[in-house]
Amino acid sequence: AQKITQTQPGMFVQEKEAVTLDCTYDTSDQSYGLFWYKQPSSGEMIFLIYQGSYDEQNATEGRYSLNFQKARKSANLVISASQLGDSAMYFCAMREGLIGTSYDKVIFGPGTSLSVIP
Amino acid sequence: NAGVTQTPKFQVLKTGQSMTLQCAQDMNHNSMYWYRQDPGMGLRLIYYSASEGTTDKGEVPNGYNVSRLNKREFSLRLESAAPSQTSVYFCASSEGRTSPAGNTIYFGEGSWLTVV
Numbered sequence: 001a002q003k004i005t006q007t008q009p010g011m012f013v014q015e016k017e018a019v020t021l022d023c024t025y026d027t028s029d030q031s032y033g034l035f036w037y038k039q040p041s042s043g044e045m046i047f048l049i050y051q052g053s054y055d056e057q058n059a060t061e062g063r064y065s066l067n068f069q070k071a072r073k074s075a076n077l078v079i080s081a082s083q084l085g086d087s088a089m090y091f092c093a094m095r096e097g098l099i100g101t102s103y104d105k106v107i108f109g110p111g112t113s114l115s116v117i118p
Numbered sequence: 119n120a121g122v123t124q125t126p127k128f129q130v131l132k133t134g135q136s137m138t139l140q141c142a143q144d145m146n147h148n149s150m151y152w153y154r155q156d157p158g159m160g161l162r163l164i165y166y167s168a169s170e171g172t173t174d175k176g177e178v179p180n181g182y183n184v185s186r187l188n189k190r191e192f193s194l195r196l197e198s199a200a201p202s203q204t205s206v207y208f209c210a211s212s213e214g215r216t217s218p219a220g221n222t223i224y225f226g227e228g229s230w231l232t233v234v
Contacts, residue, residue, distance in 0.1 A: 009158075033221055045208065045225035052221070091160055095221070097168070104149045104168035104214055106223060107177060108161040 003027065004092055004109035011114050013082045020067070021077040021112045023092030029053075033095040034075040036066065039111075040088040048090075051075060079114075087116045120144050124209045124226035131199045131233045139194040139229050141209030148214030150192035151176075151223070152184060154205040161208060167192055168214060199233045206230055 005024045013019035025034065036048040051059045051066045059066045067076040079086055092109040122143045131137055143150065148169050153161040153176075163176030165184040173184050181203060183195045192211075196203055209226040 004160075006160075035221075035223065043206070043228055045210075047222050047224075050221045093161075093223075104212070105163065105166060105174070105176065106151060106210075106212075107163050108153070110158065110160040 003107055004094055006092055006109040006112050008112045009110075011112055013079075013086075013114065013116055015084060015116055015118050016081055018078060018080045019082055019114065021079070021090050021092075021114065023075045023077065023109060025073050025075060025092070025094045027073075027094060027096055029096045031097075034066070034068070035093040035095070035106075036064070036075075036077045037091045037093060037108075038086075038088045039091065040085075045091075049077065082116045084116050084118060087114060089113050122209055122211050122224050122226040124207070124229050126229060127227065128230045129232070131196070131231065133200060133233060135199050136195065136197050137199065137231075138196075139207055139209070139231075140191070141193065141226060142191045143209075143211040143224070144190065145211060145213075145224065146189065147211040147224075148189070149212040150186065151210040151212075152182075152192065152194045153208045153210065154178065154203075155208060155228075156205050164194065164207075196231075199231075201233045204231060204233045 032053045034051045038046040049061045065078045089111045091111045095106045097104045125140045151166045152164040167173045167186040170189045207229045212223045
């Protein structure tokens with residue numbers, strides 16, 4: 001069963017505008033983590049931002065912020081002031097397993113293709 | 119820093135042939151992962167290893183085997199390659215959940231495998 005859902009296969013945004021990429025997840029663990037990765041056309045995976053399930057504040061990293069709504073099981077990525085270089089695939093991921101155990105599973109969603117328009 | 123190194127980067131196999139994808143990390147990480155990426159399907163977890171000496175199945179383990187040779191190395195083996203295994207394979211590593219700070223997952227550059 002798919003545990004990470006990204007409902008937007010493709011998105012367009014005007015340069016300098018903000019954009020929100022959606023991610024919902026499903027887990028029965030109390031302790032988990034959520035990630036966003038960027039994959040440009042060159043193929044490398046670039047870490048953007050991380051949110052732990054017990055973090056009370058939403059994570060921010062520069063122009064990236066994660067809108068974490070635990071009760072709704074959503075972890076949307078917000079990119080402010082979009083740039084042409086933001087055009088890429090964006091993947092939401094979830095890490096399950098308790099800290100200190102040997103269970104450390106990380107799964108990814110299907111991704112959203114973002115295109116920034118000049 | 120080398121980070122996560124995968125070999126080979128490109129490989130063409132005939133159906134039924136076997137091969138091993140090698141992965142090594144130099145960051146002293148506990149956890150290592152193998153993913154495959156197909157168009158429209160994101161990255162799907164094949165196998166993972168949360169520590170030296172342990173391996174676990176991911177989402178799509180059929181047709182693959184893995185070996186966590188030591189803390190640095192995690193190999194992926196295709197015993198009898200099939201065209202459905204044509205994909206881009208990514209190895210990744212992380213300090214692991216034994217450390218609260220070990221949350222970032224580092225990826226290799228990918229291995230392009232074609233089975234004809």
